[in-house]
Amino acid sequence: MHLIRRFFGFLVATPLTPSEQRQVRDALAPGLARLFFAQRSEDQRHAFVVYERVESSADLAQAALLHDVGKTDSDLGALERSLATIWDGLGRPTSGRWRSYLAHGSSGARMLKDLGADNLAISFAQDHPGPCPEGIDSSSWCRLESADNE
Numbered sequence: 001m002h003l004i005r006r007f008f009g010f011l012v013a014t015p016l017t018p019s020e021q022r023q024v025r026d027a028l029a030p031g032l033a034r035l036f037f038a039q040r041s042e043d044q045r046h047a048f049v050v051y052e053r054v055e056s057s058a059d060l061a062q063a064a065l066l067h068d069v070g071k072t073d074s075d076l077g078a079l080e081r082s083l084a085t086i087w088d089g090l091g092r093p094t095s096g097r098w099r100s101y102l103a104h105g106s107s108g109a110r111m112l113k114d115l116g117a118d119n120l121a122i123s124f125a126q127d128h129p130g131p132c133p134e135g136i137d138s139s140s141w142c143r144l145e146s147a148d149n150e
Contacts, residue, residue: 013041013042013045013046014041014045015041015044015045016041016044016045016048020048021037023048023051024036024037024044024048024051024065027051027058027061027062027065028061028062028065028066029115029116031115031116032062032065032066032112032115032117035066035069035072035111035112035115036065036066036069038069038072039068039069039071039072040071040072040075042078043068043071043072046068047064047065047066047067047068048065049147050064050065050067050144050147050148051064051065053146053147053150054143054144054147057140058118059118059120059121059140060120060140060143060144062117062118062120062121063118063120063121063124063125063140063144064144064147064148066108066112066117066121066125067108067121067124067125067128067144067148068104068108068125069108069111069112069125070103070104070105070106070107070108070109070110070111070125071101071104071108073100073101073104073107074097074098074100074101074104075097076097076098076101080097080098080101081101083098084098084101084102085102088102105125105126105127105128106126108125108126109122109123109125109126112125119135119136120136120137120140120141120144123136123141124141124144128144128145128148129145129148129149
């Protein structure tokens with residue numbers, strides 16, 4: 001159900017307003033903000049909604065805003081993302097942009113690590129959805145997962 005909501009949310013997503021863009025710039029270091037704004041506008045909108053749901057500490061904000069940045073490498077739209085997910089779910093081999101999309105967690109985590117992001121942001125990009133990794137605050141993880149899945 002989560003993926004169906006995300007699919008339709010992607011289709012109707014609106015670009016961030018100038019005020020929302022300012023909030024992102026205020027919440028992130030310049031290099032991380034550039035990474036955020038390199039995302040498709042639909043992914044920016046989703047990340048901003050997650051951010052609004054968890055807004056409190058700097059590490060939660062960073063993780064919320066940057067959790068899907070690895071998707072920038074694939075540059076797939078909603079339909080292609082859905083097809084890649086279904087194809088992978090059927091156990092079929094993938095390559096190219098589909099493989100890149102399906103590996104967005106690890107590529108996003110690498111990008112974030114290279115830019116000095118917080119451990120929570122790196123771990124959430126790498127391992128969500130899923131159980132909280134060792135060494136990460138479980139209450140923060142649960143708040144992020146909940147916000148991402150609403």
